[in-house]
Amino acid sequence: xxxDLTVPARALAAVAADLVKLLPxxxxxxxxxxxxxxxxxxxxxxxxxxxxxxxxxxxQCQAHAEGQVLVPARPLAETLRNLDAPSVRLVxxxxxxxxxxxxxxxAIPLLDIxxxxxxxxxxxxxxxxxxGRLRLAAVAASSASRDDALPVFTGVHLRVRSDRLTLVGTxxxxxxxxxxxxxxxxxxxxxxxxxxxxxxxxxxxxGDEVSLRADSDRVGFGWxxxxxxxxxxxxxxxxxxxxxxxxxxxxxxxxxxxxxDAVRRLTPFVGHQAGLVVESGxxxxxxxxxNPQFGDAEETLKATTGGDRIVTAYHPRYLADALRPFGEAxxxxxxxxxxxxxxxxxxxxxxxxxxxxMPRRL
Amino acid sequence: xxxDLTVPARALAAVAADLVKLLPxxxxxxxxxxxxxxxxxxxxxxxxxxxxxxxxxxxQCQAHAEGQVLVPARPLAETLRNLDAPSVRLVxxxxxxxxxxxxxxxAIPLLDIxxxxxxxxxxxxxxxxxxGRLRLAAVAASSASRDDALPVFTGVHLRVRSDRLTLVGTxxxxxxxxxxxxxxxxxxxxxxxxxxxxxxxxxxxxGDEVSLRADSDRVGFGWxxxxxxxxxxxxxxxxxxxxxxxxxxxxxxxxxxxxxDAVRRLTPFVGHQAGLVVESGxxxxxxxxxNPQFGDAEETLKATTGGDRIVTAYHPRYLADALRPFGEAxxxxxxxxxxxxxxxxxxxxxxxxxxxxMPRRL
Numbered sequence: 001x002x003x004d005l006t007v008p009a010r011a012l013a014a015v016a017a018d019l020v021k022l023l024p025x026x027x028x029x030x031x032x033x034x035x036x037x038x039x040x041x042x043x044x045x046x047x048x049x050x051x052x053x054x055x056x057x058x059x060q061c062q063a064h065a066e067g068q069v070l071v072p073a074r075p076l077a078e079t080l081r082n083l084d085a086p087s088v089r090l091v092x093x094x095x096x097x098x099x100x101x102x103x104x105x106x107a108i109p110l111l112d113i114x115x116x117x118x119x120x121x122x123x124x125x126x127x128x129x130x131x132g133r134l135r136l137a138a139v140a141a142s143s144a145s146r147d148d149a150l151p152v153f154t155g156v157h158l159r160v161r162s163d164r165l166t167l168v169g170t171x172x173x174x175x176x177x178x179x180x181x182x183x184x185x186x187x188x189x190x191x192x193x194x195x196x197x198x199x200x201x202x203x204x205x206x207g208d209e210v211s212l213r214a215d216s217d218r219v220g221f222g223w224x225x226x227x228x229x230x231x232x233x234x235x236x237x238x239x240x241x242x243x244x245x246x247x248x249x250x251x252x253x254x255x256x257x258x259x260x261d262a263v264r265r266l267t268p269f270v271g272h273q274a275g276l277v278v279e280s281g282x283x284x285x286x287x288x289x290x291n292p293q294f295g296d297a298e299e300t301l302k303a304t305t306g307g308d309r310i311v312t313a314y315h316p317r318y319l320a321d322a323l324r325p326f327g328e329a330x331x332x333x334x335x336x337x338x339x340x341x342x343x344x345x346x347x348x349x350x351x352x353x354x355x356x357x358m359p360r361r362l
Numbered sequence: 363x364x365x366d367l368t369v370p371a372r373a374l375a376a377v378a379a380d381l382v383k384l385l386p387x388x389x390x391x392x393x394x395x396x397x398x399x400x401x402x403x404x405x406x407x408x409x410x411x412x413x414x415x416x417x418x419x420x421x422q423c424q425a426h427a428e429g430q431v432l433v434p435a436r437p438l439a440e441t442l443r444n445l446d447a448p449s450v451r452l453v454x455x456x457x458x459x460x461x462x463x464x465x466x467x468x469a470i471p472l473l474d475i476x477x478x479x480x481x482x483x484x485x486x487x488x489x490x491x492x493x494g495r496l497r498l499a500a501v502a503a504s505s506a507s508r509d510d511a512l513p514v515f516t517g518v519h520l521r522v523r524s525d526r527l528t529l530v531g532t533x534x535x536x537x538x539x540x541x542x543x544x545x546x547x548x549x550x551x552x553x554x555x556x557x558x559x560x561x562x563x564x565x566x567x568x569g570d571e572v573s574l575r576a577d578s579d580r581v582g583f584g585w586x587x588x589x590x591x592x593x594x595x596x597x598x599x600x601x602x603x604x605x606x607x608x609x610x611x612x613x614x615x616x617x618x619x620x621x622x623d624a625v626r627r628l629t630p631f632v633g634h635q636a637g638l639v640v641e642s643g644x645x646x647x648x649x650x651x652x653n654p655q656f657g658d659a660e661e662t663l664k665a666t667t668g669g670d671r672i673v674t675a676y677h678p679r680y681l682a683d684a685l686r687p688f689g690e691a692x693x694x695x696x697x698x699x700x701x702x703x704x705x706x707x708x709x710x711x712x713x714x715x716x717x718x719x720m721p722r723r724l
Contacts, residue, residue, distance in 0.1 A: 075655065084623060261446060300466070
């Protein structure tokens with residue numbers, strides 16, 4: 001329990017900040033606000049749990065004495081964040097962990113490590129994903145609900161069927177469906193991953209590949225010495241199949257960014273209960289909005305249109321969210337006639353992302 | 363009342379945004395939420411009032427038909443802000459002001475201009491200030507209180523005595539005193555300017571000089587066709603003299619930025635009711651803080667010290683605010699022995715800014 005080590009300050013600060021972001025909740029039991037620091041020869045590990053999630057991160061260090069202690073995670077992260085010394089020494093001094101630089105000393109009280117429940121090991125690896133593709137997982141996560149009263153919609157459905165992995169997030173008004181090629185050790189998997197955790201993993205993961213880990217009640221991700229696991233959410237998830245079925249009545253193709261800019265301009269003119277009206281046909285998209293305070297607005301965009309002339313209306317924020325993941329790309333807006341029938345936004349060729357939007361009443 | 367003009371979109375958007383920032387309040391009378399647009403040959407003027415403040419701004423335009431209308435200011439500003447066309451046409455169409463670009467039309471309902479009280483003319487000019495020096499006015503304004511329950515402290519005392527203009531802002535716990543050379547048409551002036559307005563004027567003013575305008579109950583600023591005036595606050599303001607008197611017991615000189623960095627690092631360790639302890643003496647400044655949750659922290663900075671060894675404590679946010687205006691400069695911390703006796707931070711030579719801080723109890 002002697003723990004004494006020297007570590008690059010910026011690297012350790014990044015790891016501590018990542019840990020706090022992965023375990024953002026406040027815990028009724030203060031011992032769970034602690035981070036277990038373990039020093040072994042050339043590596044320091046930071047581990048924590050809130051009993052739902054288990055996180056292990058680490059970085060290189062030079063351990064003068066190996067050891068393990070528990071300190072409050074936020075004070076440690078905050079202290080490290082503000083340092084500007086190139087390296088920092090962590091050393092146990094009595095009942096404190098001292099964080100030392102040449103001109104400063106910060107002493108954080110130790111917590112009782114014997115009362116900590118421990119950080120669980122991750123379930124076995126079931127496959128690997130290219131880290132770059134986690135961007136799509138983040139899109140699915142951002143379409144999930146933030147409302148804990150509907151727990152099933154706070155999750156992203158991660159599904160493997162033979163050579164394809166599908167990620168689906170929805171809050172019932174919109175849905176993002178991301179499809180990735182899969183070549184893992186299992187050819188069938190269904191888990192509901194907490195969306196907040198998935199977003200954070202997509203931000204933090206480094207290296208070329210991310211390891212996907214799962215068993216019947218836990219799911220996890222690993223990269224570069226890091227391991228993040230969570231209990232899976234337990235619920236049946238709506239099927240996206242009927243929204244993606246090929247029964248569209250009309251479509252338009254146009255650059256996503258131009259449409260997004262027009263949506264931004266018309267948004268203030270959309271009334272509280274109303275929608276942004278989009279009319280597709282005759283080689284153009286026509287956007288309209290009306291609001292008693294702002295007045296009314298309309299804008300026309302050139303587009304390649306096909307099928308029926310269709311008029312729909314959308315919540316402008318959802319429309320903006322739907323267009324954002326496509327960036328500067330050309331997108332295909334696939335429309336259906338009739339009320340309560342979903343619109344799908346995707347890219348024209350080999351689409352890996354389908355964004356489903358429920359229209360508003362006109 | 364026909365109003366029809368073409369104007370560079372970005373310039374007009376900037377003017378409309380500035381007007382909304384200068385008149386930020388919501389008015390019980392909706393007509394005061396309106397902006398009076400006046401088109402004259404090559405200039406469009408935007409004017410508004412909340413009955414306390416009167417604002418006139420403008421930019422170049424090409425008027426096809428002169429005229430004057432009243433439209434809600436925020437919808438106009440919001441509409442213009444999002445445009446990406448290089449120029450925009452404003453034209454009255456029936457009961458609407460149409461904002462037109464080649465692909466879009468936004469129509470904002472007109473308000474009844476006959477019920478608008480009008481925008482008052484500014485009082486006469488009493489002198490001019492170099493625009494660059496308004497940075498100091500903004501420091502004084504940022505030290506004023508935001509608490510409307512103490513109206514006198516929401517103002518900045520602007521005082522002219524012969525060849526010097528002094529600006530003083532305080533919230534009773536700290537005080538900024540800025541001194542500028544003055545060569546205006548009056549050699550005595552005392553007005554209390556609303557701090558929020560002064561900050562905004564300091565941000566917006568352009569050109570080399572700003573015109574200061576005042577009479578017995580109004581104060582104003584003018585630059586580059588813009589005129590911003592306000593009723594003065596009516597109250598007697600505390601005198602800064604005794605805080606600046608030369609009865610200091612000790613001092614330290616050091617780079618403001620190094621001290622500010624150390625303050626930032628120790629801030630999390632400062633308890634809720636406690637202060638950041640600063641000890642000056644023996645060629646160093648020693649900072650200390652203690653907090654039951656975070657633990658304790660100390661840091662040492664090299665400094666040129668003189669006079670008595672003095673220990674004081676400060677609210678860390680106030681200390682950070684006090685150091686910020688000095689940027690990378692060397693500053694002089696002038697200290698007094700005993701409780702409730704103010705500390706002054708200034709630059710060593712020809713100080714134009716004195717920042718007064720009330721220490722906390724140790």
